[in-house]
Amino acid sequence: MKVLGFLGSPRKGANTDILLEEFLKGSKSAGAQTEKIDVYDLKINECVGCFMNCFVDESECPRWSGTDDMDEVHKKMREADLIVFSSPVYCGTPPSKVMALLERCIDQKAVDMVAHKHIYNHFKDKKVVILQTNCYGDLKYQDLPLKVYDYILCEAWKMIRVGAFGVAGLLNEQDILKKPEELKKAYEMGAQLCKKA
Numbered sequence: 001m002k003v004l005g006f007l008g009s010p011r012k013g014a015n016t017d018i019l020l021e022e023f024l025k026g027s028k029s030a031g032a033q034t035e036k037i038d039v040y041d042l043k044i045n046e047c048v049g050c051f052m053n054c055f056v057d058e059s060e061c062p063r064w065s066g067t068d069d070m071d072e073v074h075k076k077m078r079e080a081d082l083i084v085f086s087s088p089v090y091c092g093t094p095p096s097k098v099m100a101l102l103e104r105c106i107d108q109k110a111v112d113m114v115a116h117k118h119i120y121n122h123f124k125d126k127k128v129v130i131l132q133t134n135c136y137g138d139l140k141y142q143d144l145p146l147k148v149y150d151y152i153l154c155e156a157w158k159m160i161r162v163g164a165f166g167v168a169g170l171l172n173e174q175d176i177l178k179k180p181e182e183l184k185k186a187y188e189m190g191a192q193l194c195k196k197a
């Protein structure tokens with residue numbers, strides 16, 4: 001089983017990264033092959049809304065394909081059995097670079113605009129997990145970003161969210177280390193989701 005984890009925080013080695021690593025360690029313990037991509041290390045040309053057939057025919061984004069890292073990202077996403085997004089809450093939503101990545105996935109499905117049907121959809125039925133961190137002491141701040149992920153990944157791409165887990169009250173870079181029980185839950189979720197049936 002291939003697990004692809006996206007780190008959606010610009011702070012390497014901080015809370016969101018530690019949470020993702022724990023999940024991936026759990027996945028590995030169950031025999032999964034894991035890979036982590038730092039979203040903030042990627043070159044992502046933003047969608048400019050050119051409507052150059054990116055979602056009505058079977059081609060990659062005609063404006064940016066081959067000019068940034070997104071073709072490779074799409075390939076890895078298509079190959080993965082489970083995709084994990086680990087991100088901090090930024091202004092009540094997922095961070096902007098994660099949104100840029102998701103917008104640039106628009107060419108991974110094609111839609112018949114008359115019949116309102118998918119012609120193809122590379123991400124259909126792919127499993128996805130959302131991990132989140134935030135600084136205020138309440139998990140409710142993760143509700144809106146989770147809805148955003150659900151809309152994009154599950155409603156639009158028909159992926160299946162098989163898990164969501166979040167930790168609140170994290171401000172300084174390694175505050176999460178003071179919550180080993182939360183890290184254990186992330187590890188166990190990774191192991192559980194990757195264990196062989």
Ligand SMILES: Cc1cc2nc3c(=O)[nH]c(=O)nc-3n(C[C@H](O)[C@H](O)[C@H](O)COP(=O)(O)O)c2cc1C
Nearest residue numbers: 011014015016088089090091092133134135136170
């Ligand atoms: C630009 C920015 C916006 C943020 N907005 C929120 C927010 O709306 N709600 C919240 O609870 N925390 C917010 N935070 C705090 C982060 O979500 C939190 O500290 C998170 O754990 C940081 O993850 P990291 O340590 O992996 O960088 C914000 C942080 C930044 C830098």
